[in-house]
Amino acid sequence: MEFYEAIEKRRTVRDFEDKPIEPEIIMRILGAGLKAPTNNHLREWEFVVNDKKERLRVLNLVDMTSYEECEKMMDGFGMTDTDQRGMYHIAMPKQFSMLYNSGCLILPFFKIREPLMHPTCLSSLNEFASIWCCIENILLAAASEGILGVTRIPMTEELEHIKKTVNHPDNYAMPCYIALGYPQKGAKLPVQKVIKVEDKIHIGKW
Numbered sequence: 001m002e003f004y005e006a007i008e009k010r011r012t013v014r015d016f017e018d019k020p021i022e023p024e025i026i027m028r029i030l031g032a033g034l035k036a037p038t039n040n041h042l043r044e045w046e047f048v049v050n051d052k053k054e055r056l057r058v059l060n061l062v063d064m065t066s067y068e069e070c071e072k073m074m075d076g077f078g079m080t081d082t083d084q085r086g087m088y089h090i091a092m093p094k095q096f097s098m099l100y101n102s103g104c105l106i107l108p109f110f111k112i113r114e115p116l117m118h119p120t121c122l123s124s125l126n127e128f129a130s131i132w133c134c135i136e137n138i139l140l141a142a143a144s145e146g147i148l149g150v151t152r153i154p155m156t157e158e159l160e161h162i163k164k165t166v167n168h169p170d171n172y173a174m175p176c177y178i179a180l181g182y183p184q185k186g187a188k189l190p191v192q193k194v195i196k197v198e199d200k201i202h203i204g205k206w
Contacts (some may be wrong), residue, residue, distance in 0.1 A: 003143040008116035012150045014098035016181030021103040031143030036133040039126035044111035061158045065092035087190035103181030109172040142180050151178040
């Protein structure tokens, strides 16, 4: 698939076919992730890949949100954009199912120099920024294979549970879950916001 086509086809999907992803495809996708730029040139990233029999153990603290709870949350955040609210209505009730039913669940980890939630300066977040470059490469490589995905930022209690479950080293952190899979026919997709690039460019100054 041509690069710009992969960018156009990459969409966040939360409904997957009951179909595993072949190991060689997963290796190819993760290999693309490892081609991403990194702050220290070492690519100190690790990946835990979970099959379905292990997922309940990993995901048993992931919660689901009802329609009513979602409405209250969006009102509390002051969300007024119709398309944004529509996306949340699709996403929030599927937080568990999208991870559990995916063809492949990946837990990415990056090496940290200091506590992520207490950075001393902006450059303290270099490792965190780099892993997200890796994650974007993974999502684009997956799209080029006809595979779509979704990420979820874990809650604090989920991170503590994952530490106990997968026994990762103390100096590594997980920024998100990555769920990949073949999209289910008729999978519900949020309306994309139409944004013109010329509206986002400032020449010389804001």
